[in-house]
Amino acid sequence: MTQLLAIIMTPTSLLAEVASPAAGHSYRPFLDPLDLHDRWWLTLLPLALGIALAYKAVRVRTFDDYFKQVLTMTGMIILGMVASAAALYVFVQWIVPML
Amino acid sequence: MQSKNPDEVLQPIGGILAAIVPGLGYLYYRERGRALAVFLSITGLFTGGLYIGGIQVVDRVDDEWWFVLQALNGPMAFGVDYLHQNHFKTVVERGPDGRDHRRLPLPESAARRPANEPPERTLTKSLSRVHEAGTLYTAMAGMLNLIAVVDCLWHVPPGRRRSETSGRRASDQVSR
Numbered sequence: 027m028t029q030l031l032a033i034i035m036t037p038t039s040l041l042a043e044v045a046s047p048a049a050g051h052s053y054r055p056f057l058d059p060l061d062l063h064d065r066w067w068l069t070l071l072p073l074a075l076g077i078a079l080a081y082k083a084v085r086v087r088t089f090d091d092y093f094k095q096v097l098t099m100t101g102m103i104i105l106g107m108v109a110s111a112a113a114l115y116v117f118v119q120w121i122v123p124m125l
Numbered sequence: 126m127q128s129k130n131p132d133e134v135l136q137p138i139g140g141i142l143a144a145i146v147p148g149l150g151y152l153y154y155r156e157r158g159r160a161l162a163v164f165l166s167i168t169g170l171f172t173g174g175l176y177i178g179g180i181q182v183v184d185r186v187d188d189e190w191w192f193v194l195q196a197l198n199g200p201m202a203f204g205v206d207y208l209h210q211n212h213f214k215t216v217v218e219r220g221p222d223g224r225d226h227r228r229l230p231l232p233e234s235a236a237r238r239p240a241n242e243p244p245e246r247t248l249t250k251s252l253s254r255v256h257e258a259g260t261l262y263t264a265m266a267g268m269l270n271l272i273a274v275v276d277c278l279w280h281v282p283p284g285r286r287r288s289e290t291s292g293r294r295a296s297d298q299v300s301r
Binding site: 051056057059060062066067069070072073077079080081083084089092 | 213
């Protein structure tokens, strides 16, 4: 967030400097993608948490058990994704070859 | 099936505020806790998507259908797209040596002579799952903000309490 704000507030003439070879080829947050290509599925866990946080923020009656409901919904989303992946694996690997 | 809350009426101001900044509609209704939770969760998802996939995940020109969902986040999605299109998106053009050259979409970059100078460090769009994950984060943030906007559009007017027997957040109003 800080990096993004810095980019937004950076004069246009300096933006070329930020993205130039002179700045080195190091990782640039919010510009370059994370090097998570082998473990991309890990990004689904915070995604499930974020969805639950936002959805429950709108839907809950009181915030007394907000985080409990968020954790429950997060678990349900993750279980749903795992179940979907397992079902697709069985379908593609076992059922389709039999057709 | 849940019955409709008779206290809830069309609130254009609340809906517009919610569409401008996530959570602002709830602040208009003086639901500070809900406003903070909506703001942090939706902007967190959007920022998380940018962090994971880079600024390329918001692209009004090349990924227009994804941008339809991302635009539901409000002006922040348009701001990020403006930055991407005008400051960071790689421009490919034919150089004087007859080869394609990649440069930034900045006037300074256009004035450079690629044959004489080393190439600029441009963004390369990831084709991997990381890009998809980043795009998914920002699109989900937009769809969740749409739920908040609709909720703010049909809401109990500010300063008026929901009745205790109706409305899914009646006890919230009573407890405050």
